[in-house]
Amino acid sequence: MGVRTGGNPHSVDHDQLWLGQGGEIFIKTDVQRAPGHRDARRLRPRPVESRIDDGKMFGRGTFDMKAGVAAIMVAAATAASQAHRGNIILALVADEEFASAGTEEVLRHFTADSAIISEPTHEDVVIAHRGFAWFDVTIQGLAAHGSRPDLGIDAIAKAGRFLAGVDELTKKLAEDNQHPTLKAGNIHASLIRGGEEISSYPAECTIPLERRTIPEKTPTRRTQSSRPNRPPGKHTGRAKDAPPFLLT
Template sequence: MGQVEIDPAEITRVLQELVAIPSVNPAFEGGCGEAGVADYVKQYLAEHGIPYMEQLVEPGRSNIIGMLPGQHPGPALLLEAHMDTVQTTGMTIDPFAGTVTDGRLYGRGACDTKGSLAAMLVAVAALKRSGLPLPVGVHVAAVIDEEYRYTGVSRLAASISSGELSYCGAVVGEPTGLHRVIAHKGCVRFYIDVHGKPGHSSEPGKGVNAIEQMAEVIRYLKEEIAPLYALQEHPLVGAPTHCISEITGGAAPNTIPGSCRITIDRRTVPGEEPLEVWQGFKDRLQELKQNVPGLKLTVQEPFIIDYAMETSGSHPLVLQLASAVTGYAEGRHEHGAAYGTDASKLARVSVPSVVFGPGDIGQAHTDNEWVSVQEVVSAASALAELILHYRRDGM
Protein backbone atom coordinates (compact mmCIF):
# COMPACT_ATOMS: atom_id res chain seq x y z
CA MET A 1 0.00 0.00 0.00
CA GLY A 2 1.20 3.51 -0.80
CA GLN A 3 2.14 6.40 1.39
CA VAL A 4 0.53 9.81 1.64
CA GLU A 5 2.69 12.93 1.61
CA ILE A 6 1.66 15.80 3.89
CA ASP A 7 2.36 19.26 2.50
CA PRO A 8 3.87 21.55 5.18
CA ALA A 9 2.52 24.58 3.33
CA GLU A 10 -1.02 23.23 3.57
CA ILE A 11 -0.55 22.50 7.26
CA THR A 12 0.65 26.04 7.86
CA ARG A 13 -2.20 27.57 5.86
CA VAL A 14 -4.94 25.53 7.53
CA LEU A 15 -3.58 26.13 11.01
CA GLN A 16 -3.23 29.85 10.39
CA GLU A 17 -6.79 29.99 9.12
CA LEU A 18 -8.08 28.11 12.15
CA VAL A 19 -6.16 30.33 14.58
CA ALA A 20 -7.47 33.43 12.81
CA ILE A 21 -11.05 32.47 13.72
CA PRO A 22 -11.87 33.38 17.34
CA SER A 23 -13.48 30.44 19.16
CA VAL A 24 -13.22 31.34 22.83
CA ASN A 25 -15.58 29.22 24.91
CA PRO A 26 -18.67 31.27 25.88
CA ALA A 27 -18.01 30.42 29.53
CA PHE A 28 -14.91 32.65 29.47
CA GLU A 29 -14.30 36.36 29.08
CA GLY A 30 -14.85 37.43 25.47
CA GLY A 31 -16.34 34.06 24.60
CA CYS A 32 -17.88 33.96 21.12
CA GLY A 33 -18.29 30.21 20.69
CA GLU A 34 -17.11 27.83 18.00
CA ALA A 35 -19.51 28.62 15.12
CA GLY A 36 -16.82 30.25 12.98
CA VAL A 37 -14.49 27.27 13.23
CA ALA A 38 -17.39 24.87 12.63
CA ASP A 39 -18.20 26.73 9.40
CA TYR A 40 -14.55 26.53 8.37
CA VAL A 41 -14.42 22.78 9.01
CA LYS A 42 -17.58 22.23 6.97
CA GLN A 43 -16.17 24.27 4.10
CA TYR A 44 -12.82 22.48 4.20
CA LEU A 45 -14.47 19.06 4.15
CA ALA A 46 -16.82 20.07 1.33
CA GLU A 47 -13.94 21.42 -0.77
CA HIS A 48 -12.28 18.02 -0.54
CA GLY A 49 -15.41 16.03 -1.31
CA ILE A 50 -15.66 14.60 2.20
CA PRO A 51 -19.26 14.21 3.42
CA TYR A 52 -20.07 15.40 6.91
CA MET A 53 -22.84 15.50 9.46
CA GLU A 54 -23.67 18.30 11.88
CA GLN A 55 -24.70 17.59 15.47
CA LEU A 56 -26.51 20.46 17.10
CA VAL A 57 -25.45 20.52 20.75
CA GLU A 58 -27.00 23.82 21.80
CA PRO A 59 -28.14 26.91 19.89
CA GLY A 60 -25.35 28.17 17.66
CA ARG A 61 -22.94 25.42 18.73
CA SER A 62 -22.56 22.21 16.74
CA ASN A 63 -20.16 19.31 16.35
CA ILE A 64 -19.01 18.65 12.78
CA ILE A 65 -18.15 15.06 11.79
CA GLY A 66 -16.44 14.37 8.46
CA MET A 67 -16.65 10.79 7.15
CA LEU A 68 -14.39 8.82 4.82
CA PRO A 69 -15.57 5.28 4.01
CA GLY A 70 -13.33 2.26 4.23
CA GLN A 71 -13.13 -0.92 2.15
CA HIS A 72 -14.71 -3.07 4.80
CA PRO A 73 -17.92 -2.56 6.76
CA GLY A 74 -17.80 -2.20 10.50
CA PRO A 75 -16.92 0.40 13.11
CA ALA A 76 -14.86 3.35 11.94
CA LEU A 77 -11.72 4.89 13.43
CA LEU A 78 -12.43 8.22 15.09
CA LEU A 79 -10.18 11.27 15.10
CA GLU A 80 -11.54 13.86 17.55
CA ALA A 81 -10.41 17.37 18.49
CA HIS A 82 -12.14 20.31 20.14
CA MET A 83 -12.71 23.67 18.47
CA ASP A 84 -13.02 25.92 21.53
CA THR A 85 -10.19 27.78 23.26
CA VAL A 86 -9.72 29.57 26.55
CA GLN A 87 -9.81 33.37 26.84
CA THR A 88 -7.28 35.67 25.20
CA THR A 89 -7.08 38.08 28.15
CA GLY A 90 -3.49 39.02 29.00
CA MET A 91 -1.90 37.57 25.89
CA THR A 92 1.36 39.23 24.87
CA ILE A 93 0.92 38.40 21.18
CA ASP A 94 -1.88 38.95 18.68
CA PRO A 95 -4.05 35.94 19.56
CA PHE A 96 -5.39 35.54 16.02
CA ALA A 97 -2.44 36.45 13.81
CA GLY A 98 -0.99 32.96 13.36
CA THR A 99 2.49 34.43 12.96
CA VAL A 100 5.24 31.93 12.12
CA THR A 101 8.67 32.61 13.62
CA ASP A 102 11.55 30.12 13.75
CA GLY A 103 9.23 27.24 12.90
CA ARG A 104 6.69 28.11 15.60
CA LEU A 105 3.15 29.19 14.80
CA TYR A 106 1.76 31.56 17.44
CA GLY A 107 -1.82 32.25 18.49
CA ARG A 108 -4.61 31.24 20.83
CA GLY A 109 -5.47 27.62 20.25
CA ALA A 110 -2.41 26.92 18.10
CA CYS A 111 -1.28 24.36 20.65
CA ASP A 112 -4.57 23.57 22.40
CA THR A 113 -5.77 22.21 20.18
CA LYS A 114 -6.10 23.65 16.68
CA GLY A 115 -2.75 22.08 15.83
CA SER A 116 -4.34 18.66 16.32
CA LEU A 117 -7.45 19.66 14.38
CA ALA A 118 -5.36 20.95 11.46
CA ALA A 119 -3.34 17.72 11.42
CA MET A 120 -6.52 15.62 11.32
CA LEU A 121 -8.18 17.69 8.59
CA VAL A 122 -5.11 17.74 6.36
CA ALA A 123 -4.49 14.02 6.90
CA VAL A 124 -7.99 12.99 5.77
CA ALA A 125 -7.91 15.46 2.87
CA ALA A 126 -4.60 13.99 1.71
CA LEU A 127 -6.04 10.48 1.97
CA LYS A 128 -9.08 11.52 -0.04
CA ARG A 129 -6.93 13.08 -2.79
CA SER A 130 -4.68 10.02 -2.94
CA GLY A 131 -7.50 7.71 -3.97
CA LEU A 132 -5.89 4.92 -1.96
CA PRO A 133 -8.29 2.34 -0.52
CA LEU A 134 -8.71 2.63 3.24
CA PRO A 135 -8.90 -0.59 5.27
CA VAL A 136 -11.16 1.12 7.78
CA GLY A 137 -13.57 4.02 7.65
CA VAL A 138 -12.43 7.18 9.40
CA HIS A 139 -14.42 10.00 10.97
CA VAL A 140 -13.03 13.38 11.96
CA ALA A 141 -15.08 14.98 14.74
CA ALA A 142 -14.56 18.67 15.53
CA VAL A 143 -16.45 19.21 18.78
CA ILE A 144 -17.45 22.09 21.02
CA ASP A 145 -16.99 22.90 24.69
CA GLU A 146 -14.01 20.82 25.81
CA GLU A 147 -12.66 23.70 27.88
CA TYR A 148 -15.70 23.93 30.17
CA ARG A 149 -18.39 21.26 30.42
CA TYR A 150 -17.61 18.69 27.69
CA THR A 151 -21.07 19.05 26.15
CA GLY A 152 -19.71 18.44 22.64
CA VAL A 153 -18.10 15.08 23.28
CA SER A 154 -21.01 14.14 25.54
CA ARG A 155 -23.35 14.62 22.57
CA LEU A 156 -21.01 12.52 20.44
CA ALA A 157 -20.89 9.83 23.13
CA ALA A 158 -24.68 9.75 23.27
CA SER A 159 -24.77 9.02 19.53
CA ILE A 160 -22.32 6.18 20.07
CA SER A 161 -24.30 4.80 22.99
CA SER A 162 -27.53 4.84 20.94
CA GLY A 163 -25.88 3.00 18.03
CA GLU A 164 -26.13 5.94 15.62
CA LEU A 165 -22.33 5.97 15.34
CA SER A 166 -19.88 3.10 15.89
CA TYR A 167 -16.13 3.27 16.45
CA CYS A 168 -13.39 0.69 16.97
CA GLY A 169 -11.08 3.26 18.55
CA ALA A 170 -10.42 6.98 18.88
CA VAL A 171 -7.42 9.27 18.66
CA VAL A 172 -8.20 12.38 20.69
CA GLY A 173 -6.19 15.45 19.78
CA GLU A 174 -4.37 17.28 22.57
CA PRO A 175 -0.81 18.62 22.88
CA THR A 176 1.15 15.52 23.93
CA GLY A 177 4.39 16.18 22.03
CA LEU A 178 3.46 13.18 19.83
CA HIS A 179 3.66 10.87 22.84
CA ARG A 180 0.71 8.54 23.38
CA VAL A 181 -1.30 9.28 26.51
CA ILE A 182 -3.14 6.09 27.44
CA ALA A 183 -4.30 7.10 30.93
CA HIS A 184 -5.33 10.36 32.56
CA LYS A 185 -7.03 11.66 35.65
CA GLY A 186 -10.63 12.72 36.08
CA CYS A 187 -12.08 15.21 38.50
CA VAL A 188 -15.01 16.05 40.74
CA ARG A 189 -15.55 19.67 41.79
CA PHE A 190 -17.85 20.78 44.58
CA TYR A 191 -18.32 23.37 47.31
CA ILE A 192 -18.04 22.98 51.06
CA ASP A 193 -20.05 25.56 53.02
CA VAL A 194 -19.50 26.31 56.69
CA HIS A 195 -22.39 27.98 58.51
CA GLY A 196 -21.54 30.29 61.41
CA LYS A 197 -23.47 32.83 63.46
CA PRO A 198 -22.97 36.48 62.51
CA GLY A 199 -22.66 39.25 65.05
CA HIS A 200 -20.74 42.42 65.87
CA SER A 201 -17.01 41.94 65.58
CA SER A 202 -16.42 43.83 68.84
CA GLU A 203 -17.82 40.82 70.70
CA PRO A 204 -16.54 37.81 68.76
CA GLY A 205 -17.47 35.42 71.54
CA LYS A 206 -21.17 36.03 70.92
CA GLY A 207 -21.06 34.65 67.38
CA VAL A 208 -19.63 31.66 65.54
CA ASN A 209 -16.87 32.64 63.12
CA ALA A 210 -17.40 30.66 59.92
CA ILE A 211 -13.93 31.53 58.60
CA GLU A 212 -12.26 30.17 61.74
CA GLN A 213 -14.42 27.05 61.51
CA MET A 214 -13.44 26.65 57.86
CA ALA A 215 -9.79 26.78 58.94
CA GLU A 216 -10.46 23.57 60.87
CA VAL A 217 -11.95 21.99 57.75
CA ILE A 218 -8.94 23.01 55.65
CA ARG A 219 -6.53 21.66 58.26
CA TYR A 220 -8.43 18.36 58.31
CA LEU A 221 -8.35 18.04 54.52
CA LYS A 222 -4.59 18.64 54.49
CA GLU A 223 -3.55 16.58 57.49
CA GLU A 224 -6.06 13.73 57.54
CA ILE A 225 -7.38 13.19 54.02
CA ALA A 226 -4.51 14.16 51.68
CA PRO A 227 -1.99 11.69 53.20
CA LEU A 228 -4.31 8.81 52.24
CA TYR A 229 -3.90 9.51 48.54
CA ALA A 230 -0.49 7.85 48.49
CA LEU A 231 -2.27 4.52 49.02
CA GLN A 232 -3.94 4.92 45.61
CA GLU A 233 -0.85 5.62 43.50
CA HIS A 234 -1.42 4.76 39.83
CA PRO A 235 1.62 3.69 37.77
CA LEU A 236 0.91 6.14 34.93
CA VAL A 237 -0.89 9.13 36.45
CA GLY A 238 0.33 9.11 40.04
CA ALA A 239 -1.78 9.55 43.15
CA PRO A 240 -5.09 11.38 43.50
CA THR A 241 -4.92 15.02 44.60
CA HIS A 242 -7.20 17.74 45.81
CA CYS A 243 -6.85 21.49 45.54
CA ILE A 244 -8.75 24.15 47.46
CA SER A 245 -9.07 26.43 44.47
CA GLU A 246 -11.37 29.18 45.78
CA ILE A 247 -12.48 30.62 49.14
CA THR A 248 -15.11 33.24 49.99
CA GLY A 249 -16.50 34.37 53.32
CA GLY A 250 -17.64 37.25 55.46
CA ALA A 251 -19.91 40.23 54.86
CA ALA A 252 -18.12 43.29 56.28
CA PRO A 253 -14.96 44.28 58.18
CA ASN A 254 -16.91 44.71 61.42
CA THR A 255 -19.12 41.62 61.26
CA ILE A 256 -18.43 38.11 62.53
CA PRO A 257 -18.54 36.04 59.34
CA GLY A 258 -21.66 33.91 59.22
CA SER A 259 -20.63 31.88 56.19
CA CYS A 260 -17.56 30.64 54.36
CA ARG A 261 -17.26 28.58 51.19
CA ILE A 262 -14.37 26.70 49.60
CA THR A 263 -14.17 25.03 46.21
CA ILE A 264 -12.64 21.57 46.03
CA ASP A 265 -11.05 20.29 42.83
CA ARG A 266 -10.43 16.59 43.48
CA ARG A 267 -8.49 14.75 40.78
CA THR A 268 -9.35 11.07 40.44
CA VAL A 269 -7.27 8.19 39.11
CA PRO A 270 -8.41 5.26 36.94
CA GLY A 271 -10.60 2.98 39.02
CA GLU A 272 -12.15 5.77 41.08
CA GLU A 273 -15.75 6.89 40.56
CA PRO A 274 -16.27 10.64 41.09
CA LEU A 275 -19.54 10.33 43.02
CA GLU A 276 -18.04 7.76 45.36
CA VAL A 277 -15.12 10.12 45.98
CA TRP A 278 -17.53 12.97 46.74
CA GLN A 279 -19.52 10.74 49.11
CA GLY A 280 -16.26 9.87 50.86
CA PHE A 281 -15.67 13.56 51.56
CA LYS A 282 -19.16 13.87 53.00
CA ASP A 283 -18.66 10.89 55.28
CA ARG A 284 -15.25 11.99 56.54
CA LEU A 285 -16.43 15.56 57.21
CA GLN A 286 -19.35 14.24 59.21
CA GLU A 287 -16.75 12.66 61.48
CA LEU A 288 -14.98 16.02 61.79
CA LYS A 289 -18.22 17.71 62.87
CA GLN A 290 -18.34 15.47 65.91
CA ASN A 291 -14.90 16.66 67.02
CA VAL A 292 -15.21 20.42 66.42
CA PRO A 293 -17.72 22.12 68.75
CA GLY A 294 -20.36 24.13 66.90
CA LEU A 295 -19.17 23.15 63.42
CA LYS A 296 -22.00 23.17 60.89
CA LEU A 297 -21.21 22.44 57.27
CA THR A 298 -22.73 21.30 54.01
CA VAL A 299 -20.91 19.39 51.28
CA GLN A 300 -22.74 20.53 48.16
CA GLU A 301 -23.57 18.33 45.16
CA PRO A 302 -20.80 18.29 42.53
CA PHE A 303 -21.07 20.95 39.85
CA ILE A 304 -18.55 19.26 37.53
CA ILE A 305 -17.85 15.56 37.16
CA ASP A 306 -15.31 14.11 34.76
CA TYR A 307 -13.89 10.62 34.53
CA ALA A 308 -10.44 9.14 34.57
CA MET A 309 -9.40 7.09 31.54
CA GLU A 310 -7.12 4.15 30.88
CA THR A 311 -6.48 2.11 27.73
CA SER A 312 -4.30 -1.00 27.72
CA GLY A 313 -0.84 -0.49 26.27
CA SER A 314 -1.38 -3.71 24.32
CA HIS A 315 -4.54 -2.53 22.57
CA PRO A 316 -4.23 -2.64 18.74
CA LEU A 317 -4.85 1.10 18.47
CA VAL A 318 -1.98 1.88 20.84
CA LEU A 319 0.41 -0.50 19.10
CA GLN A 320 -0.47 0.62 15.60
CA LEU A 321 -0.25 4.31 16.49
CA ALA A 322 3.17 3.63 18.01
CA SER A 323 4.26 2.01 14.76
CA ALA A 324 2.90 4.90 12.68
CA VAL A 325 4.59 7.56 14.78
CA THR A 326 8.00 5.87 14.66
CA GLY A 327 8.59 6.92 11.07
CA TYR A 328 8.08 10.61 11.86
CA ALA A 329 9.19 11.15 15.46
CA GLU A 330 11.68 9.16 17.51
CA GLY A 331 11.65 8.46 21.22
CA ARG A 332 7.90 8.71 21.72
CA HIS A 333 6.32 6.54 24.42
CA GLU A 334 3.14 5.75 26.32
CA HIS A 335 2.44 8.14 29.18
CA GLY A 336 -0.19 9.16 31.69
CA ALA A 337 -1.46 12.69 32.28
CA ALA A 338 -2.75 14.63 35.27
CA TYR A 339 -5.23 16.63 33.18
CA GLY A 340 -8.53 15.46 31.67
CA THR A 341 -9.61 15.19 28.02
CA ASP A 342 -12.54 14.23 25.83
CA ALA A 343 -11.09 10.70 25.70
CA SER A 344 -12.63 9.68 29.01
CA LYS A 345 -16.17 10.30 27.74
CA LEU A 346 -15.48 8.12 24.71
CA ALA A 347 -13.97 5.39 26.87
CA ARG A 348 -17.14 5.42 29.02
CA VAL A 349 -19.11 4.30 25.93
CA SER A 350 -16.60 1.53 25.15
CA VAL A 351 -14.47 3.31 22.57
CA PRO A 352 -10.78 2.58 23.34
CA SER A 353 -9.01 5.92 23.16
CA VAL A 354 -5.52 7.38 22.94
CA VAL A 355 -4.68 11.05 23.44
CA PHE A 356 -2.17 12.21 20.84
CA GLY A 357 -1.17 15.40 19.12
CA PRO A 358 1.43 18.07 18.40
CA GLY A 359 2.54 20.62 20.97
CA ASP A 360 3.54 20.81 24.61
CA ILE A 361 0.82 20.97 27.28
CA GLY A 362 3.02 23.54 28.99
CA GLN A 363 2.24 25.93 26.12
CA ALA A 364 -1.53 25.53 26.41
CA HIS A 365 -3.41 28.61 27.70
CA THR A 366 -0.21 30.69 27.89
CA ASP A 367 0.18 34.36 27.03
CA ASN A 368 2.25 33.54 23.91
CA GLU A 369 0.82 30.16 22.92
CA TRP A 370 2.61 28.41 20.05
CA VAL A 371 3.11 25.06 18.35
CA SER A 372 5.91 23.68 16.19
CA VAL A 373 4.76 23.54 12.57
CA GLN A 374 6.98 20.52 11.93
CA GLU A 375 5.32 18.69 14.81
CA VAL A 376 1.90 19.34 13.28
CA VAL A 377 3.21 17.98 9.97
CA SER A 378 4.54 14.89 11.77
CA ALA A 379 1.21 14.40 13.53
CA ALA A 380 -0.69 14.54 10.24
CA SER A 381 1.77 12.13 8.62
CA ALA A 382 1.48 9.66 11.48
CA LEU A 383 -2.33 9.82 11.44
CA ALA A 384 -2.42 9.21 7.69
CA GLU A 385 -0.05 6.27 8.14
CA LEU A 386 -2.21 4.87 10.96
CA ILE A 387 -5.37 5.05 8.86
CA LEU A 388 -3.78 3.54 5.74
CA HIS A 389 -2.58 0.46 7.59
CA TYR A 390 -5.09 0.11 10.42
CA ARG A 391 -6.42 -3.33 11.33
CA ARG A 392 -9.22 -3.60 13.86
CA ASP A 393 -7.95 -6.99 15.03
CA GLY A 394 -4.33 -5.95 15.56
CA MET A 395 -1.00 -5.76 13.75
Protein backbone atom coordinates in the same frame (compact mmCIF):
# COMPACT_ATOMS: atom_id res chain seq x y z
CA MET B 1 -23.48 19.85 10.65
CA GLY B 2 -23.72 21.40 14.07
CA VAL B 3 -25.32 20.14 17.26
CA ARG B 4 -25.99 22.19 20.36
CA THR B 5 -26.34 21.42 24.05
CA GLY B 6 -26.39 23.75 27.02
CA GLY B 7 -25.69 26.76 24.83
CA ASN B 8 -22.38 25.37 23.51
CA PRO B 9 -22.14 24.67 19.77
CA HIS B 10 -20.38 21.56 18.51
CA SER B 11 -19.26 21.10 14.92
CA VAL B 12 -19.49 17.68 13.26
CA ASP B 13 -18.67 16.70 9.69
CA HIS B 14 -18.23 13.35 8.02
CA ASP B 15 -17.07 11.89 4.71
CA GLN B 16 -16.03 8.53 3.32
CA LEU B 17 -12.58 7.36 4.39
CA TRP B 18 -10.68 4.20 3.52
CA LEU B 19 -10.55 2.03 6.62
CA GLY B 20 -9.87 -1.65 5.93
CA GLN B 21 -13.07 -3.20 4.63
CA GLY B 22 -15.07 -0.22 5.76
CA GLY B 23 -16.01 1.10 9.17
CA GLU B 24 -16.28 4.34 11.07
CA ILE B 25 -13.68 6.31 12.98
CA PHE B 26 -13.97 9.45 15.07
CA ILE B 27 -11.32 12.14 14.79
CA LYS B 28 -12.08 14.38 17.74
CA THR B 29 -10.79 17.43 19.54
CA ASP B 30 -12.14 20.11 21.85
CA VAL B 31 -12.62 23.79 21.18
CA GLN B 32 -13.05 25.01 24.74
CA ARG B 33 -12.35 28.57 25.79
CA ALA B 34 -9.83 29.24 28.55
CA PRO B 35 -9.78 32.40 30.67
CA GLY B 36 -7.14 34.93 29.78
CA HIS B 37 -4.58 36.37 32.15
CA ARG B 38 -5.93 39.32 34.16
CA ASP B 39 -3.00 41.46 32.95
CA ALA B 40 -3.06 40.16 29.37
CA ARG B 41 -3.22 43.66 27.87
CA ARG B 42 -0.01 44.68 29.62
CA LEU B 43 1.98 41.51 28.95
CA ARG B 44 4.55 41.55 26.15
CA PRO B 45 4.39 39.66 23.92
CA ARG B 46 0.58 39.58 24.26
CA PRO B 47 -0.56 35.98 24.98
CA VAL B 48 -3.77 36.36 22.95
CA GLU B 49 -1.85 37.25 19.78
CA SER B 50 -0.19 34.34 17.98
CA ARG B 51 3.33 34.67 16.66
CA ILE B 52 5.85 32.42 14.89
CA ASP B 53 9.34 32.29 16.32
CA ASP B 54 12.04 29.96 14.98
CA GLY B 55 9.46 27.89 13.11
CA LYS B 56 7.23 27.48 16.18
CA MET B 57 3.89 29.13 16.90
CA PHE B 58 3.29 30.74 20.28
CA GLY B 59 0.08 32.14 21.76
CA ARG B 60 -2.77 31.35 24.14
CA GLY B 61 -4.13 27.86 23.35
CA THR B 62 -1.70 27.15 20.51
CA PHE B 63 -0.60 23.83 21.99
CA ASP B 64 -3.94 22.88 23.55
CA MET B 65 -5.94 22.79 21.37
CA LYS B 66 -5.55 24.96 18.26
CA ALA B 67 -2.75 22.72 16.96
CA GLY B 68 -4.93 19.63 17.45
CA VAL B 69 -7.88 21.27 15.68
CA ALA B 70 -5.71 22.22 12.69
CA ALA B 71 -4.11 18.77 12.53
CA ILE B 72 -7.34 16.79 12.42
CA MET B 73 -8.96 19.15 9.91
CA VAL B 74 -6.00 18.78 7.54
CA ALA B 75 -5.91 15.00 8.08
CA ALA B 76 -9.65 14.61 7.41
CA ALA B 77 -9.53 16.81 4.29
CA THR B 78 -6.54 14.88 2.93
CA ALA B 79 -8.18 11.51 3.55
CA ALA B 80 -11.48 12.64 2.00
CA SER B 81 -9.71 13.73 -1.18
CA GLN B 82 -8.35 10.23 -1.85
CA ALA B 83 -9.93 6.91 -2.81
CA HIS B 84 -11.28 5.33 0.34
CA ARG B 85 -13.82 3.11 2.05
CA GLY B 86 -15.50 3.56 5.40
CA ASN B 87 -16.52 6.73 7.21
CA ILE B 88 -14.61 9.42 9.03
CA ILE B 89 -16.45 11.61 11.53
CA LEU B 90 -14.73 14.88 12.38
CA ALA B 91 -15.96 16.24 15.73
CA LEU B 92 -15.02 19.55 17.35
CA VAL B 93 -16.68 19.66 20.76
CA ALA B 94 -16.97 21.97 23.76
CA ASP B 95 -17.07 21.26 27.52
CA GLU B 96 -13.97 19.07 27.55
CA GLU B 97 -12.92 20.07 31.08
CA PHE B 98 -16.12 19.29 32.96
CA ALA B 99 -18.99 16.98 31.96
CA SER B 100 -17.98 16.21 28.34
CA ALA B 101 -21.45 17.36 27.29
CA GLY B 102 -20.18 18.02 23.78
CA THR B 103 -18.92 14.47 23.28
CA GLU B 104 -22.06 13.00 24.81
CA GLU B 105 -24.26 15.07 22.49
CA VAL B 106 -22.27 14.00 19.42
CA LEU B 107 -22.60 10.34 20.44
CA ARG B 108 -26.38 10.75 20.48
CA HIS B 109 -26.19 11.34 16.72
CA PHE B 110 -23.16 9.29 15.61
CA THR B 111 -21.35 6.06 16.49
CA ALA B 112 -17.93 4.77 15.44
CA ASP B 113 -15.71 1.70 15.69
CA SER B 114 -12.64 3.60 16.91
CA ALA B 115 -11.43 7.10 17.68
CA ILE B 116 -8.39 9.34 17.45
CA ILE B 117 -8.23 12.25 19.92
CA SER B 118 -5.71 14.96 19.12
CA GLU B 119 -4.89 15.84 22.72
CA PRO B 120 -1.22 16.91 22.98
CA THR B 121 0.92 14.16 24.55
CA HIS B 122 4.45 15.24 23.54
CA GLU B 123 4.30 12.30 21.07
CA ASP B 124 4.00 9.74 23.88
CA VAL B 125 1.51 6.87 23.66
CA VAL B 126 -1.17 7.41 26.32
CA ILE B 127 -2.67 4.27 27.90
CA ALA B 128 -4.24 5.80 31.00
CA HIS B 129 -5.37 9.08 32.49
CA ARG B 130 -6.71 10.37 35.78
CA GLY B 131 -10.40 10.75 36.43
CA PHE B 132 -11.79 13.58 38.49
CA ALA B 133 -14.45 14.63 40.94
CA TRP B 134 -15.47 18.26 41.44
CA PHE B 135 -16.96 19.24 44.79
CA ASP B 136 -18.56 22.46 46.01
CA VAL B 137 -18.21 22.56 49.79
CA THR B 138 -20.17 25.31 51.56
CA ILE B 139 -19.37 26.08 55.20
CA GLN B 140 -22.10 28.06 56.94
CA GLY B 141 -21.59 30.65 59.63
CA LEU B 142 -23.89 33.38 60.93
CA ALA B 143 -24.06 36.89 59.49
CA ALA B 144 -23.67 39.80 61.90
CA HIS B 145 -22.21 43.28 62.01
CA GLY B 146 -18.45 43.34 62.53
CA SER B 147 -18.95 45.02 65.91
CA ARG B 148 -21.03 42.10 67.24
CA PRO B 149 -18.72 39.10 67.66
CA ASP B 150 -21.22 37.80 70.21
CA LEU B 151 -23.71 37.23 67.35
CA GLY B 152 -21.55 36.44 64.36
CA ILE B 153 -19.95 33.16 63.28
CA ASP B 154 -17.14 33.62 60.75
CA ALA B 155 -17.64 31.06 57.96
CA ILE B 156 -14.37 32.03 56.25
CA ALA B 157 -12.33 31.48 59.42
CA LYS B 158 -13.90 28.04 59.83
CA ALA B 159 -13.14 27.33 56.17
CA GLY B 160 -9.49 27.82 57.02
CA ARG B 161 -9.65 24.78 59.29
CA PHE B 162 -11.25 22.81 56.47
CA LEU B 163 -8.46 23.87 54.08
CA ALA B 164 -5.88 22.71 56.59
CA GLY B 165 -7.56 19.31 56.40
CA VAL B 166 -7.36 19.41 52.61
CA ASP B 167 -3.62 20.03 52.89
CA GLU B 168 -3.26 17.04 55.22
CA LEU B 169 -5.24 14.88 52.78
CA THR B 170 -2.97 16.00 49.92
CA LYS B 171 0.04 14.69 51.82
CA LYS B 172 -1.76 11.45 52.67
CA LEU B 173 -2.69 10.82 49.02
CA ALA B 174 0.92 11.32 47.97
CA GLU B 175 1.86 8.46 50.31
CA ASP B 176 -1.04 6.25 49.18
CA ASN B 177 -0.80 3.32 46.76
CA GLN B 178 0.50 4.71 43.49
CA HIS B 179 -0.38 3.80 39.94
CA PRO B 180 2.68 2.64 37.92
CA THR B 181 2.05 5.27 35.22
CA LEU B 182 -0.04 8.00 36.82
CA LYS B 183 1.55 7.93 40.29
CA ALA B 184 -0.71 9.18 43.11
CA GLY B 185 -4.09 10.85 43.03
CA ASN B 186 -4.41 14.38 44.38
CA ILE B 187 -6.84 17.02 45.59
CA HIS B 188 -6.70 20.81 45.60
CA ALA B 189 -8.86 23.80 46.45
CA SER B 190 -9.46 25.67 43.21
CA LEU B 191 -11.41 28.75 44.32
CA ILE B 192 -12.88 30.32 47.46
CA ARG B 193 -15.94 32.55 47.73
CA GLY B 194 -17.45 34.12 50.81
CA GLY B 195 -18.60 37.26 52.54
CA GLU B 196 -20.55 40.32 51.45
CA GLU B 197 -18.52 43.22 52.84
CA ILE B 198 -15.56 43.96 55.09
CA SER B 199 -17.70 45.27 57.94
CA SER B 200 -19.71 42.08 58.56
CA TYR B 201 -19.25 38.46 59.56
CA PRO B 202 -19.57 36.14 56.51
CA ALA B 203 -22.61 33.87 56.65
CA GLU B 204 -21.10 31.25 54.37
CA CYS B 205 -17.98 30.30 52.46
CA THR B 206 -17.91 28.05 49.40
CA ILE B 207 -14.79 26.18 48.33
CA PRO B 208 -14.76 24.31 44.99
CA LEU B 209 -12.41 21.31 45.15
CA GLU B 210 -10.98 19.10 42.45
CA ARG B 211 -10.03 15.51 43.26
CA ARG B 212 -7.94 13.73 40.60
CA THR B 213 -8.34 9.96 40.80
CA ILE B 214 -6.40 6.97 39.49
CA PRO B 215 -7.66 3.64 38.07
CA GLU B 216 -8.89 0.96 40.48
CA LYS B 217 -10.45 3.58 42.74
CA THR B 218 -14.20 2.98 42.91
CA PRO B 219 -16.55 5.98 43.30
CA THR B 220 -17.20 5.01 46.94
CA ARG B 221 -13.50 4.75 47.74
CA ARG B 222 -12.81 8.05 45.97
CA THR B 223 -15.46 9.78 48.05
CA GLN B 224 -14.35 8.21 51.33
CA SER B 225 -10.71 9.10 50.72
CA SER B 226 -11.62 12.71 49.84
CA ARG B 227 -13.04 13.70 53.21
CA PRO B 228 -10.74 16.01 55.16
CA ASN B 229 -11.61 16.68 58.78
CA ARG B 230 -14.65 18.95 58.97
CA PRO B 231 -14.75 22.06 61.14
CA PRO B 232 -17.74 22.43 63.47
CA GLY B 233 -20.90 23.81 61.86
CA LYS B 234 -23.19 23.03 58.98
CA HIS B 235 -21.87 21.91 55.60
CA THR B 236 -23.48 21.39 52.22
CA GLY B 237 -22.02 20.26 48.95
CA ARG B 238 -22.51 19.00 45.42
CA ALA B 239 -20.22 16.94 43.23
CA LYS B 240 -19.50 15.92 39.64
CA ASP B 241 -17.62 12.68 39.03
CA ALA B 242 -15.84 11.24 35.98
CA PRO B 243 -13.90 7.95 36.29
CA PRO B 244 -10.28 7.40 35.29
CA PHE B 245 -9.48 4.88 32.59
CA LEU B 246 -6.80 2.33 31.84
CA LEU B 247 -6.20 0.84 28.40
CA THR B 248 -5.31 -2.86 28.58
